[in-house]
Amino acid sequence: MKLILAIINRDDAGAVTQNLTKKGFSSTRLATTGSFLLAGNVTILVGVDEEKVQEAVEVIKGESHSRRQLMPGGAESGSGYYPAMPVEVTVGGATIFVVDIERFERV
Numbered sequence: 001m002k003l004i005l006a007i008i009n010r011d012d013a014g015a016v017t018q019n020l021t022k023k024g025f026s027s028t029r030l031a032t033t034g035s036f037l038l039a040g041n042v043t044i045l046v047g048v049d050e051e052k053v054q055e056a057v058e059v060i061k062g063e064s065h066s067r068r069q070l071m072p073g074g075a076e077s078g079s080g081y082y083p084a085m086p087v088e089v090t091v092g093g094a095t096i097f098v099v100d101i102e103r104f105e106r107v
């Protein structure tokens with residue numbers, strides 16, 4: 001079994017989780033914060049059998065859109081970096097990790 005961790009934009013989270021549920025995947029949403037922009041995002045956890053990983057990743061990719069986001073000049077990035085001028089970065093679609101699950105129990 002595998003655990004998919006997907007960091008996505010808050011605005012895409014509803015569509016991603018609805019489509020995962022439609023396709024029969026269970027998921028959990030966590031409210032998280034990116035350390036560079038210090039902006040809220042959403043991390044979705046999906047526990048899946050190995051042969052279903054690709055299908056779940058495709059659902060996540062299909063609903064996660066990239067966006068240009070502006071960090072204002074003089075604002076702190078989470079790394080202690082204060083750009084003099086506004087910095088525009090491309091955020092997402094999704095940052096996805098797939099890790100092994102050693103043990104899974106529902107009690």
Ligand code: 2BA
Nearest residue numbers: 007033034035036037038039041079089090091092093095
């Ligand atoms: P943030 O850390 O707020 O980063 C937002 C966006 O800022 C990133 O988009 C990237 O385009 C840019 N960025 C991040 N660090 C940078 C740096 N040191 N210098 C210049 N630009 C930088 P994404 O790469 O799409 O990442 C979106 C969010 O996904 C991140 O939000 C963070 O919450 C998460 N993430 C990305 N890579 C990660 C990783 N390797 N491990 C854990 N979380 C990660």
